[in-house]
Amino acid sequence: MPPRVVVTGLGFITPIGNDRAAVAASLSELRHGLSPVAWFPDCSIKVAGTIRDFSLTDLNQAGWTWPAAYSLPRETLRGLSPHGVYAFCAVEQALRESGLTSAQLGDGNTGLFCASAGSPRYLCHHMAELPASRGARINPWGVVRTIAGTLNFNLSAHYGIRGAVAGFSSACAASGQALGYARDEIALGRHRRMIVVGAEEPTWESLLPFVGLRALSRQADPILASRPFDAQRDGFVGSGGAVAVVLESEECARARGAPLLAEFAGWGQSADGYSVAQSEPNGLGIETAMRQALRSSGAEAAEIDYVNAHATSTPVGDRAEARALLRVFGPDGPPVSSTKALTGHPLSMSAVLEAALCTVAIQESFIPGQAHLGEVEPEFTQLRLPRQTVAQELHTVLSNSSGFGGSNVALVLRAIR
């Protein structure tokens, strides 16, 4: 019997709150974290999910500020871009909740999997030195601060982690794969615990490139901008921050008296094999991932109490996922909502954010409502989309994520019995 895998710690630096209590309140009360942004005059992005209590826009780290509760030494800071600072703070929260010591992190049985697109803002900044100096000068931190592996490089060195350390780069499915493979490391007996982190920077450098794909909402009103499953939805709202999750074998967690927040029961993944950037219209890939996740977790479709949908508020993506949900669960399926109405779409960190939100929902016994839903697209009327939060005990929940190239991930979490 493979070890059961449990969640023992969560950390949040997100548009809807910078700790678990704030996030739980925003989630249950359906308070969004989207704000107007004015990066340029007449900028085509009017709204984004931004992070409060941090100031990390200065191109010199000397101008950065973060909450005083986090002690970030210069030796660690020097290798970080802004989302690395968010990630550090989220990991600190998760470790505190889990009750892990630095000795346990360095025991060789703890690993770290991360997901990030790197830092387009600081990559542009550092790379600009090269032509200016004809290749003779670049900040020595230019690479490790900015490329997609920056979180795993920096956090593993800071915490002295000696187990498996890797980064995932499958775009908006990346932290779902990080979670899934981290679960497998524990289930296969290779590690006792894994820390999974996703982080992104809600800057114009990260988000404006999506305008080129016409993937973003043009709305200025946050409530109209991110409205998954709505008939009038017109694209996603970008966001960022960081989320950290500690996964552990149940035996190890119980032995040290760690909080058992949820079981990570199983997962599935697939690819659409269809388009580099657009979902396969019928959601065949995400359907496969969901069926695999159910099989992997030993759950029947009828046991799922809630689905946290990937639905980012794009016309094609939401429709593909809705079709898949209706095939997997039928017209009498479980309640479905996309919490991206509240958080925006934080790209590669979305899966770990939503797995953490599902864990909070399980812990606090509620189904987050589908915020910002006006008129439901006629094809989706058979989906159960609760407009308000529903107080309800949750036993088994499923969370979807999809990314560029049609990578799909579905995760199943269960309440601890």
Add this chain to the structure above:
Amino acid sequence: MNTPAPDLRLQNAREWLRGYPPGTLEAAEDFFLDRGATALDRLVDGVLMHFLPPRPERPPFAQIDPTAHLVRDLGLDSIAMVELTYLLDVVVGLKFSDDELRGIVTLGDLHRAVQQKRASR
């Protein structure tokens, strides 16, 4: 090599030396305006102090012997050495080759290398 005017160099130094120990920026200004022979050494010390990781057992910087080993005794790591020389390049235009960098082992070596580099410009 064309050296920018002191005011442009100072403007650049103000940006780069934000958050550095007191006296570091003033040392850079003295160096640009050729005020005092110790300006470059004071600038190097300020930059080095900024890069040193906190170590409770280390004596105050002014009491550190020139024979102190930058890595073993002061706790500088190899990336910080590269970062330090990068900073000296962007602020005062002193460039060190890989071979020259390998020859800088102690605090005294660092001061000597910087002064020699200035004299050779």
